[in-house]
Amino acid sequence: xxxxxxxxxxxxxxxxxxxxxxxxxxDRHVKLMEVCGGHTHSIYKYGLDDLLPSNVELxxxxxxxxxxxxxxxxxxxxxxxxxxxxxxxxxxDMMRVPGSDGTLMDAKAEGADIRMVYSPxxxxxxxxxxxxxxxxxxxxxxxxxxxxxxxxxxxxxxEGVANFSCFCNHVTIVPPLRALLDSPDLxxxxxxxxxxxxxxxGARPLEFIAADYGKPVVVSGFEPTxxxxxxxxxxxxxxxxxxEVENQYRRVVPYDGNLRxxxxxxxxxxxxxxxxxxxxxxxxxxGLRLGDAYADFDAELRYAVPGLRVADPKACQCGEVLKxxxxxxxxxxxxxxxxxxxxxGTCMVSSEGACxxxxxxxxxxxxxxxx
Amino acid sequence: xxxVDRACEREGAGGRDLEAHCITCGDDGVDMVVVGIDADRxxxxxxxxxxxxxxxxxxxxAPVQVGDLxxxxxxxxxxxxxxxxx
Numbered sequence: 001x002x003x004x005x006x007x008x009x010x011x012x013x014x015x016x017x018x019x020x021x022x023x024x025x026x027d028r029h030v031k032l033m034e035v036c037g038g039h040t041h042s043i044y045k046y047g048l049d050d051l052l053p054s055n056v057e058l059x060x061x062x063x064x065x066x067x068x069x070x071x072x073x074x075x076x077x078x079x080x081x082x083x084x085x086x087x088x089x090x091x092x093d094m095m096r097v098p099g100s101d102g103t104l105m106d107a108k109a110e111g112a113d114i115r116m117v118y119s120p121x122x123x124x125x126x127x128x129x130x131x132x133x134x135x136x137x138x139x140x141x142x143x144x145x146x147x148x149x150x151x152x153x154x155x156x157x158x159e160g161v162a163n164f165s166c167f168c169n170h171v172t173i174v175p176p177l178r179a180l181l182d183s184p185d186l187x188x189x190x191x192x193x194x195x196x197x198x199x200x201x202g203a204r205p206l207e208f209i210a211a212d213y214g215k216p217v218v219v220s221g222f223e224p225t226x227x228x229x230x231x232x233x234x235x236x237x238x239x240x241x242x243x244e245v246e247n248q249y250r251r252v253v254p255y256d257g258n259l260r261x262x263x264x265x266x267x268x269x270x271x272x273x274x275x276x277x278x279x280x281x282x283x284x285x286x287g288l289r290l291g292d293a294y295a296d297f298d299a300e301l302r303y304a305v306p307g308l309r310v311a312d313p314k315a316c317q318c319g320e321v322l323k324x325x326x327x328x329x330x331x332x333x334x335x336x337x338x339x340x341x342x343x344x345g346t347c348m349v350s351s352e353g354a355c356x357x358x359x360x361x362x363x364x365x366x367x368x369x370x371x
Numbered sequence: 372x373x374x375v376d377r378a379c380e381r382e383g384a385g386g387r388d389l390e391a392h393c394i395t396c397g398d399d400g401v402d403m404v405v406v407g408i409d410a411d412r413x414x415x416x417x418x419x420x421x422x423x424x425x426x427x428x429x430x431x432x433a434p435v436q437v438g439d440l441x442x443x444x445x446x447x448x449x450x451x452x453x454x455x456x457x
Contacts, residue, residue, distance in 0.1 A: 091445075119446025121428060141445070144400070148447035151428050196400050199442065199449045252442060252450055260431045261449065 007223030008046075016228040017051040023235040029055045032234055033324055034192040035177065037064030037352025038222045044361040046224040052231065059324035060354035062176050062280060063194055065141045065169075066093045067322060067346040067353045070276045071312065073169055074099035076305040077138050080167060081112040083303055087130065088114045089123040090138035093350045096343060100310045120152035120166075127156070127164035136299045137166050143200040146170040146288060147261040150268035153294055165299040168289050170269065173197050174205050175286035176277060181213045186323055190234040192227065193219035195249050202257030203247050210243045221249040268294055276309060278346055279319025318345035321354050328355040335359060400444040402452060403427065405435050417443060 024030065034040055040060045043049055049058055062068055074097050081088035081104060088104070095104045095116060108114040113133075117123050120137050127135035139149040149166060156164045173194055180186060193206055198219045206217050216237040220230035230248045237244060247253055268291055275287025290298040312318065316338070317331040328334050328347065338344040340356050347353035351360070403417035406424070415435055417427045428447040429435050441448040 118425070119428075121426065121446045144449065145445045147431060147449070148428065148445040151430055151447060196442070196444060196449065199400075252452065254450075258431055258449060264430070 007221065007225045009225060012225050013051070013228055016225060016232055020051070020056070020228065020232050020235060021053050023232055023239055024053050024056050025239060026053075026055065028238075029057065030189045030235065030238065031057045031059050031187060031324075032190045032192060032231060033059040033061045033180075033188050034220075034227070035061040035063040035173070035194045036192075036197070036222075037067065037350065037354070037357075038195065039192055039220065039227060040064075040354050040357050041352045042222050042224060042227055044357040047361075048224055048227055051228065056231065056235070058192075058231075059188065060321065060328075060357075061191075061324060062180070062277070062322045063142070063173065063197070064347070064350050064352045064354075065145070065171065066091075066097060066350040067318065068171065068176075068277045068280070069094070069097060069140060069169060069346060070278045071099050071310040072276070072306070072308050074104070075101070075310060076300075076307060077167060078102070078104060078107045078112075079305045080136050080299060080303050081107050081114050083134070085132075085134055086113065086303075087126060087133050087135045088112065088138065089117045089126060089135060090114070091118075091140065092116045094138055094140060096349050097346055098343065120149050121155075124152050124156055124161060124164055127161050128159075131163055133163060134302075135164050136303075137164070138169070139166050140169045140171075142171055142173050142194070142197050143261075143265070144196045146265050146269065147200060147258075150264045153268050153290070153297055154264065156297060157294065162296075165297050165302050166290060167299040168269070170288040171275060171277070171286055172271075172288065173201070174208070175283045176280055177206075177209065179280055179283050179286075180323060181209065181215070183323060185325055188215060188324070189238060190216040191218070192230050192234070193217045193245070195219060195221055195226075195253065198247075198249070198253045198257065200258050200261045203245050203253060203255050204257070206245050210245055214243050216243050217245045219245070219247045219249050219253055221252065267291070277322075278312065279322040313344055316345040318347045318355075321345075321347050328358040331355070400442045400449060403441050403443045403448075405437050405439045405441065408435065408437065415441075415448070417441060417448075 123137040203219045218230040218233045269288040270291040271285045272287040274282045315333045320326040343349045347355035403419045405415045407416035414426045415429045418424045432448045440452040442450045
């Protein structure tokens with residue numbers, strides 16, 4: 001299949017692995033963070049970490065939106081879902097994210113009308129088909145899904161669909177990266193930059209990582225040879241003493257992003273002063289709310305919700321995993337009390353969560369053997 | 372049973388379809404080919420490699436034509452990968 005087969009070429013992967021070994025400084029331990037959960041998923045699905053020399057370590061970043069939703073927001077979602085007459089719609093993964101007292105799946109079992117959708121447009125379609133019900137869409141995600149929500153809200157406004165509203169939890173990628181770089185307990189040497197987020201925002205907003213923090217960035221695709229080539233480009237920059245933003249994913253990512261998407265986001269959303277991230281705490285200007293022109297569609301204004309901050313379970317170490325401080329298998333409950341079937345932490349819920357990727361692709365067994 | 376119901380059931384079973392990807396993040400957009408256009412509503416009917424069809428919002432990449440390969444995430448095309456028809 002075009003755009004897939006050529007990027008899964010085993011011989012090319014082997015050649016890249018040899019070049020990576022040649023480019024890596026054997027006397028230096030290098031830590032590279034892959035920002036996106038999609039990269040984490042590919043790395044473990046294809047066993048790419050096994051191709052790297054032992055002194056090149058991949059650290060998993062916070063780029064999975066399901067994983068960074070705090071428990072309090074899940075509680076708010078469940079409260080909305082229990083409102084009389086409400087049809088609550090969300091992406092599939094969100095249904096299994098634990099709140100302080102169960103998941104949306106549990107709420108559905110208790111009788112709440114909660115439906116999984118593939119896109120906000122599906123939620124709007126439900127609203128138009130059921131004009132006597134209120135339809136709430138649980139909007140989550142980075143700049144990749146935010147344009148989709150924005151376009152749907154524009155459509156709802158233009159068509160006068162008054163029974164549709166949005167519980168907005170969209171986040172932006174740059175503020176958490178800055179928070180990570182400011183974190184005292186994390187030392188990183190470079191970033192495998194976000195791929196499809198950069199399709200929307202471009203690679204330019206990542207320039208601060210090189211300019212202000214002196215770390216190289218390579219925006220990367222998600223196929224195995226994409227990621228290996230990006231690691232090689234980062235190691236080459238480090239070897240040459242360069243510090244730049246490079247774009248490995250040029251077949252998809254324009255350096256300046258998609259201006260139409262940025263415009264529609266600016267029209268519909270406004271920045272929140274701060275937003276809570278699971279494991280990372282409150283980060284300034286990192287979340288989006290609906291702008292004043294779209295306040296009529298804001299579910300947070302339409303429904304009374306608890307709006308409480310809920311601390312993570314004590315046993316869960318998702319925070320440290322999201323910051324790359326520990327590996328998933330080092331968490332006390334990994335693979336025992338916390339599994340994809342019964343997740344305690346969000347990183348075990350989504351297939352792109354670091355813990356789920358480790359669990360599903362056998363890392364747990366391997367690490368235990370090493371111990 | 373609809374595709375959505377099937378997927379929901381799978382999620383309910385723990386989402387352990389290892390080939391399935393997280394649809395929420397955009398890191399895993401789907402390549403889809405345009406097979407039909409509804410210009411009045413700004414939508415296109417698109418098909419993925421497995422033959423699944425879906426209505427896709429095309430406002431961010433318009434104009435599109437039948438045969439275009441789009442990167443689709445959460446029902447919205449983010450970029451045009453290739454003009455297949457040309």
